[in-house]
Amino acid sequence: MADRAVQIRSWPGVIAAAFVAVLILGTLIxxxxxxxxRAGLGPSDWAAIRFTxxxxxMSAVLSVxxxxxxxxxxxxxxxxxxxxxxxxxxxxxxxPVIVAVLGLLAVLGRNGVLNGALGWLGLxxxxxxxxxxxxxxxxxxxxxxxxRVILQGWQAIPAERFRLAAQLRFSPRDMWRVLERPMLMxxxxxxxxxxxxxxMSSFAVALTLGGGPKxxxxxxxxxxxxxxxxxxxxxxxLGCIQIGLAGGAAMVALRLSSTDSFGGGLDRTVERWxxxxxxxxxxxxxxxxxxxxxxxxxxxMIVGRGVQGVFEMPVNAWWAAAVSLQVSLVSTVVLLLxxxxxxxxxxxxxxxxxxxxxxxxxxxxxxxxxxxxMIYPVADPIxxxxxxxxxVNAVMALPFALRVLxxxxxxxxxxYGRLAASLNVTGAVxxxxxxxxxxxxxxxxAAGLTAALSMGDLGVIALFADAERATLPLQMYRLMGxxxxxxxxxxxxxxxxxxxxxxxxxDQGGRSHVDA
Amino acid sequence: MSQDDGPVEPEPVKTGGxxxxxxxxxxxxxxxxxxxxxxxxxxxxxxxxxxxxxxxxAETPVLTVYTYxxxxxxxxxxxxxxxxxxxxxACDLQLVGAGDGAELLxxxxxxxxxxxxxxxxxxxxxxxxxxxxxxxxxxxxxxADYAMPVAWDDxxxxxxxxxxxxxxxxxxxxxxxxFKALGASDLKIVIQDPRxxxxxxxxxxxxxxxxxxxxxxxxxxxxxxxxxxxxxWSEAYGLFLEGEADMVLSYTxxxxxxxxxxxxxxxxxxxxxxxxxxxxxxxxxxxxTDQPELADQFLxxxxxxxxxxxxxxxxxxxxxVTPESGLPTGFETxxxxxxxxxxxxxxxxxxxxxALEEWLTALSK
Numbered sequence: 001m002a003d004r005a006v007q008i009r010s011w012p013g014v015i016a017a018a019f020v021a022v023l024i025l026g027t028l029i030x031x032x033x034x035x036x037x038r039a040g041l042g043p044s045d046w047a048a049i050r051f052t053x054x055x056x057x058m059s060a061v062l063s064v065x066x067x068x069x070x071x072x073x074x075x076x077x078x079x080x081x082x083x084x085x086x087x088x089x090x091x092x093x094x095x096p097v098i099v100a101v102l103g104l105l106a107v108l109g110r111n112g113v114l115n116g117a118l119g120w121l122g123l124x125x126x127x128x129x130x131x132x133x134x135x136x137x138x139x140x141x142x143x144x145x146x147x148r149v150i151l152q153g154w155q156a157i158p159a160e161r162f163r164l165a166a167q168l169r170f171s172p173r174d175m176w177r178v179l180e181r182p183m184l185m186x187x188x189x190x191x192x193x194x195x196x197x198x199x200m201s202s203f204a205v206a207l208t209l210g211g212g213p214k215x216x217x218x219x220x221x222x223x224x225x226x227x228x229x230x231x232x233x234x235x236x237x238l239g240c241i242q243i244g245l246a247g248g249a250a251m252v253a254l255r256l257s258s259t260d261s262f263g264g265g266l267d268r269t270v271e272r273w274x275x276x277x278x279x280x281x282x283x284x285x286x287x288x289x290x291x292x293x294x295x296x297x298x299x300x301m302i303v304g305r306g307v308q309g310v311f312e313m314p315v316n317a318w319w320a321a322a323v324s325l326q327v328s329l330v331s332t333v334v335l336l337l338x339x340x341x342x343x344x345x346x347x348x349x350x351x352x353x354x355x356x357x358x359x360x361x362x363x364x365x366x367x368x369x370x371x372x373x374m375i376y377p378v379a380d381p382i383x384x385x386x387x388x389x390x391x392v393n394a395v396m397a398l399p400f401a402l403r404v405l406x407x408x409x410x411x412x413x414x415x416y417g418r419l420a421a422s423l424n425v426t427g428a429v430x431x432x433x434x435x436x437x438x439x440x441x442x443x444x445x446a447a448g449l450t451a452a453l454s455m456g457d458l459g460v461i462a463l464f465a466d467a468e469r470a471t472l473p474l475q476m477y478r479l480m481g482x483x484x485x486x487x488x489x490x491x492x493x494x495x496x497x498x499x500x501x502x503x504x505x506x507d508q509g510g511r512s513h514v515d516a
Numbered sequence: 517m518s519q520d521d522g523p524v525e526p527e528p529v530k531t532g533g534x535x536x537x538x539x540x541x542x543x544x545x546x547x548x549x550x551x552x553x554x555x556x557x558x559x560x561x562x563x564x565x566x567x568x569x570x571x572x573x574a575e576t577p578v579l580t581v582y583t584y585x586x587x588x589x590x591x592x593x594x595x596x597x598x599x600x601x602x603x604x605x606a607c608d609l610q611l612v613g614a615g616d617g618a619e620l621l622x623x624x625x626x627x628x629x630x631x632x633x634x635x636x637x638x639x640x641x642x643x644x645x646x647x648x649x650x651x652x653x654x655x656x657x658x659x660a661d662y663a664m665p666v667a668w669d670d671x672x673x674x675x676x677x678x679x680x681x682x683x684x685x686x687x688x689x690x691x692x693x694x695f696k697a698l699g700a701s702d703l704k705i706v707i708q709d710p711r712x713x714x715x716x717x718x719x720x721x722x723x724x725x726x727x728x729x730x731x732x733x734x735x736x737x738x739x740x741x742x743x744x745x746x747x748x749w750s751e752a753y754g755l756f757l758e759g760e761a762d763m764v765l766s767y768t769x770x771x772x773x774x775x776x777x778x779x780x781x782x783x784x785x786x787x788x789x790x791x792x793x794x795x796x797x798x799x800x801x802x803x804x805t806d807q808p809e810l811a812d813q814f815l816x817x818x819x820x821x822x823x824x825x826x827x828x829x830x831x832x833x834x835x836x837v838t839p840e841s842g843l844p845t846g847f848e849t850x851x852x853x854x855x856x857x858x859x860x861x862x863x864x865x866x867x868x869x870x871a872l873e874e875w876l877t878a879l880s881k
Contacts, residue, residue: 034626044876047880098750098751098754101751102754102755102758105755105758105760106758109755109758109759109760110704110743110759110760110761111758111759111760129743129744203747204746204747204751207709207712207744207745207746207747208744208745208746208747208751208755209744210744211742211743211744211745212739212742212744212745212879212880213709213745213875213876213879213880214879214880220709220711220712220747223711223712224711224712226622227615227618227619227622227711227712228618228710228711228712230621230622230625230646314590316590369626372626373626376626376627376630377630380632382612470613474585477585477750478585478586478588478589478613479589479591480750480751480753480754481585481586481589481748481749481750482586482589482590482591482592483591483753483770483773483774483777483832484591485753485754485757488754
């Protein structure tokens with residue numbers, strides 16, 4: 001094995017991973033200890049567990065299945081606006097739930113664009129509420145993310161391999177067998193596991209678009225246990241189940257994913273001689289156009305709804321935007337401190353990556369409550385609101401960062417490990433001149449994603465927040481709760497712009513020398 | 517002082533010594549033949565003055581009130597209430613937003629007797645029994661001439677506003693007369709989940725209070741009218757404004773917001789012949805408070821004109837005590853239900869779980 005060839009220090013990664021595990025499991029234990037009564041699960045909880053698994057599996061399968069052809073089309077086509085489109089793929093994922101849902105409904109709802117068009121054509125109305133609505137919304141959130149992750153997989157295949165394939169007159173079938181299928185085996189299981197875990201903890205989307213209590217998820221059951229029954233024991237139990245399911249899925253996915261590298265290349269621009277047929281060009285065009293439409297229509301609606309409201313935003317919403325920006329930058333730093341060691345360590349100890357999934361699999365409410373219970377006896381939780389939010393957001397973003405960083409680190413180790421070892425390049429020097437330069441793109445993407453995600457996340461802030469230190473998403477909910485629909489839509493747009501802007505800055509910074 | 521005068525945080529100016537001494541220091545012209553001793557004295561008194569000012573600042577009593585988020589928002593009653601109370605209390609009123617009513621109670625339970633909060637404002641009669649059970653609240657001595665459809669004799673909690681739940685619709689929509697007619701109609705409604713939302717639970721109790729054992733049948737009738745169930749009021753109201761439903765569960769006072777704040781008379785509440793379920797919002801003093809007098813003062817202030825006149829056009833509810841100036845213009849256009857429904861606090865707690873079970877069963881089919 002190539003990873004034996006270079007001395008990788010895995011202990012910093014082990015420490016970082018242990019920190020994350022202690023944080024998440026510790027909060028669970030804190031909640032259990034604080035519980036007064038211990039209750040078992042009722043039939044409605046089991047129904048919630050079944051529904052959660054069902055919708056998560058469907059959402060993850062569909063997101064990935066749709067993402068593969070779209071990523072493939074994007075990987076082998078060059079067109080005007082391609083860079084912009086690839087960037088925009090990050091947008092739905094970082095939107096606050098309610099903003100995205102209203103955007104989706106403006107297109108697909110009873111009063112939406114689609115039904116307007118259908119009515120005009122004299123066709124029957126399309127109903128979005130139900131299981132299919134939940135899955136559709138989750139696909140809207142996660143498919144673009146899957147496209148980005150899989151696209152990165154395609155781009156990890158060096159241009160030289162395609163050149164060689166063209167010289168050998170590979171048919172599309174050979175291409176699939178020799179290059180694309182092995183690459184997908186590397187990236188798809190991980191993408192699936194992340195999306196599965198993400199959909200597990202969905203709550204407001206599932207309830208709103210699910211059309212009623214049939215669409216009760218585990219996260220809602222946790223919320224009910226906490227808010228309605230104040231049964232902390234049950235909240236923690238459900239929290240464990242959620243982590244167990246998502247964590248289990250992540251383990252299986254990691255096991256399934258192969259670790260073969262495509263070897264190093266010279267970072268030339270990829271040219272695809274294999275995909276120049278007319279039929280393929282049209283097919284790719286159709287795929288890209290429909291994905292773009294599915295993505296951009298709701299986003300366009302959000303922008304349209306928000307423009308007016310931006311001018312009606314109160315001053316403190318702008319302050320909240322500044323607070324959010326601050327939280328998001330701190331989160332990004334924390335994330336890099338955790339993700340980089342874990343990714344390096346995971347090149348050797350593969351299990352380390354699964355720690356990341358704990359973050360998204362765990363219920364924000366349980367983490368929030370657990371941290372609150374832990375902090376309360378020693379300090380004022382409200383004073384610690386922002387650091388806590390930054391930390392939790394970083395942990396929540398960890399799996400995404402790891403998903404892009406781990407394969408990249410593994411490649412560097414496999415491709416340059418022997419050379420580095422023979423030149424006696426180790427430790428900090430290896431980090432500086434070998435690893436980090438080659439990680440630039442995935443690091444930029446990971447940092448951008450974290451910053452954006454942290455900007456839009458309500459997460460744990462609700463338990464800790466006070467009026468002065470509210471983040472923008474929280475402020476937006478408060479505006480909505482005070483009939484200020486327009487100002488709230490404005491805040492949503494500002495949030496989208498900020499999240500997207502910061503994502504763009506980081507991502508662009510990482511890719512500036514690469515033709516992505 | 518109006519609420520627009522900027523922050524009403526305690527400043528040294530308000531608290532005595534510091535400013536005066538600073539002025540006397542400045543009044544001393546430089547270069548006069550004063551003894552060194554005198555200079556030293558001055559420096560000392562200046563330092564003492566600064567010290568005194570800081571102590572005075574620290575001694576301004578702080579009254580911490582936990583409340584729900586929308587109360588503290590810019591458009592909520594919070595800013596005006598804070599300004600008005602600080603004018604009379606020589607204290608620092610800190611309003612802390614903590615989710616909604618039920619989350620508020622969960623937060624207090626989490627913190628237990630060690631809580632920093634002196635008062636909790638924003639529970640309702642569905643929660644007061646559970647709140648009393650915690651033993652964290654102490655009794656009040658407030659009396660007032662309440663203008664509510666029901667008599668109030670709770671020893672622990674003081675009401676500050678109330679309202680009726682109602683379905684809000686476009687004014688030109690012909691709405692059904694009762695829940696049975698609504699169930700038979702093909703109107704689309706959006707409601708909130710009783711497990712995560714106060715109005716959602718209100719509707720549950722409304723149907724239970726009006727129909728008792730017949731409630732499951734009513735829910736079955738409504739099941740095909742319910743477009744969707746949302747986590748909270750904001751989402752549901754947002755969906756309604758986007759045109760996703762014909763009616764949304766809210767309050768009879770919601771149209772007053774559109775009428776008064778937006779000069780838009782296009783929204784109305786649908787009167788139901790069964791009567792409308794009431795929500796009474798209350799505040800209570802925590803037994804662990806370190807400011808018992810100030811807390812009592814706040815509760816008494818809460819039922820006074822200064823507080824009550826803020827409520828109608830900020831919280832969009834009826835004030836518990838009608839202010840001298842009466843209700844704002846526009847409130848007279850609201851529907852007044854023929855019958856007020858309210859399940860007493862003690863029964864509400866036990867009926868809640870049964871009603872929820874019926875709701876889940878009827879809507880999960």
